[in-house]
Amino acid sequence: MDITKRFHRILAIYFQLQGKSVVKAQDLAERFGVSLRTIYRDMRALEQAGIPIYGEAGTGYGLSEGYKLAPASFTKEEILSLAASEKLMQKFVDHHMFLNFSTAIGKVRSYLRYSDKSNMMTLEENMWMSSTNFMFNEKVPEALSVLFEGISLRKIIQMEYRAVHRETANTRRIEPVGVFHESHFWYFVAYCHLRETHRHFRIDRIQKIMLTDEPFSRVHKPLNHYIEKQDAHPSIRISISVDKTYARYLQWDRMHFGFTSEEVSDQTVIMTFQSSNSIQEFARWYIRFADCARILEPDSLKDCVREILQNIKV
Numbered sequence: 001m002d003i004t005k006r007f008h009r010i011l012a013i014y015f016q017l018q019g020k021s022v023v024k025a026q027d028l029a030e031r032f033g034v035s036l037r038t039i040y041r042d043m044r045a046l047e048q049a050g051i052p053i054y055g056e057a058g059t060g061y062g063l064s065e066g067y068k069l070a071p072a073s074f075t076k077e078e079i080l081s082l083a084a085s086e087k088l089m090q091k092f093v094d095h096h097m098f099l100n101f102s103t104a105i106g107k108v109r110s111y112l113r114y115s116d117k118s119n120m121m122t123l124e125e126n127m128w129m130s131s132t133n134f135m136f137n138e139k140v141p142e143a144l145s146v147l148f149e150g151i152s153l154r155k156i157i158q159m160e161y162r163a164v165h166r167e168t169a170n171t172r173r174i175e176p177v178g179v180f181h182e183s184h185f186w187y188f189v190a191y192c193h194l195r196e197t198h199r200h201f202r203i204d205r206i207q208k209i210m211l212t213d214e215p216f217s218r219v220h221k222p223l224n225h226y227i228e229k230q231d232a233h234p235s236i237r238i239s240i241s242v243d244k245t246y247a248r249y250l251q252w253d254r255m256h257f258g259f260t261s262e263e264v265s266d267q268t269v270i271m272t273f274q275s276s277n278s279i280q281e282f283a284r285w286y287i288r289f290a291d292c293a294r295i296l297e298p299d300s301l302k303d304c305v306r307e308i309l310q311n312i313k314v
Contacts, residue, residue, distance in 0.1 A: 009034070010042050014051065022060035074112070076119070082108060083120040084127065091129040092181065094203075096142035135186055136204050143206045147188055150176045154216045157190075160208035161201060169207040170194075175216045178223025179203075189226040191218065198226055238273040238282060239296040246292040247271070257282055270296070279304045 009032050016023050016031075025039045032039075043061060047053050052064035074082075082105060089101045109117055136143060150157045157176055162169035174190035177198065181187070186203040198220075235258060242250060247262075247269035258275035275282055283304040286293065295302050 006042070010045055013039075013042055014046060017046075017051075017053065017061060017063050020062070022055070022062045024060045074116070076116070079112065079116050079120060080123055083123045087124065087127045087129050092135070094136045094141050094144045096145045097148070100145065135184070137206055140206050140209055143203050143209050144179070144186065146209045146211050147176050147179055147203070150211055151178065153211075156193075156212045156214040156216065158210050158212055159206050162205050162207055164205070174201075175218070175220065177220045177226060180223065180227065189223060191216075191220060193217075200226075235274045235276040236279070236298065238275050238298065238301060239270060240273075240286065241268045241270050241294045241296055242289070243267070243292040244269055246289060250289065253285065257285060283308055 012032070013023075013028060016028065025036055025043075028039045029036050043053060053061055054064055055061040086102060086105050090098050093101070109120070112120070146157060149155070154175075157174050159172050159174065160169040161172050171194075173193040175193075176188055176190040179186060179188045188201050188203060189198060190201060191197070192199045238258075244264070244267055250271070254271065254273070257277055258273045259271060260274050261272045263270040273282075279301055283301060286295070286301070286305060287308065290305065295305065
């Protein structure tokens, strides 16, 4: 059993090497749940099998340029996952990137047997994803693609960007670091030449975008550095008591507001949050279910909810 597991792991490592220019041993160890020493042994096994690997422990591994094996066959499960991923891409990326992905999937299809193509079509015909046009500005269908290109080529991007507090857009020259999806929207981190610092932007607020030929003016840290820095902002402890019957309806949104723990009793669920959202934002979320919940702390949240309710016009 262990020999079989090792064989499949070594094979998977080989495909990782084929798909990336450099693969770090630490990343492989975390992916397969084994020690670094095990990964080093697997690398030696690949080398002994005649696979031309360059690199060393502590830096990264890759295949010698130009080395490729014949395309591998796909399992039934892998083929169905390709069909599902195309539907997901249609929902979660902009139109320009979806067309590129769809073309790539079309090339993969050309290698499949007739029965495999038929299985893909059957699944596709019976999957439906709701439209999420609000993720992107329809007038800028290539925004995500341009950002990815700027990140990979390390080229400066020029864009027209309208911040939430502005009526009109202004021109920004940015050096994009990375892209992430959170709370139904796509965001990206970039060094902004206008503000002379790294900023977070939302993709649907881009009005125009263009990749320039100018290289980055500086070296940037990985994306997770800037996301963790944002998460380190001051937060406030919030505690609410929710009727047990209704508590389950909050579980989908509560993570966005810094949910940390809950205490369940016969009648209620006490939820605790360490929220970096504004009191105003949390209050407006709380009002959605205020008839079946009670604020325990802080008093500032209670005051904010009262103020909002007093200003309601009916």
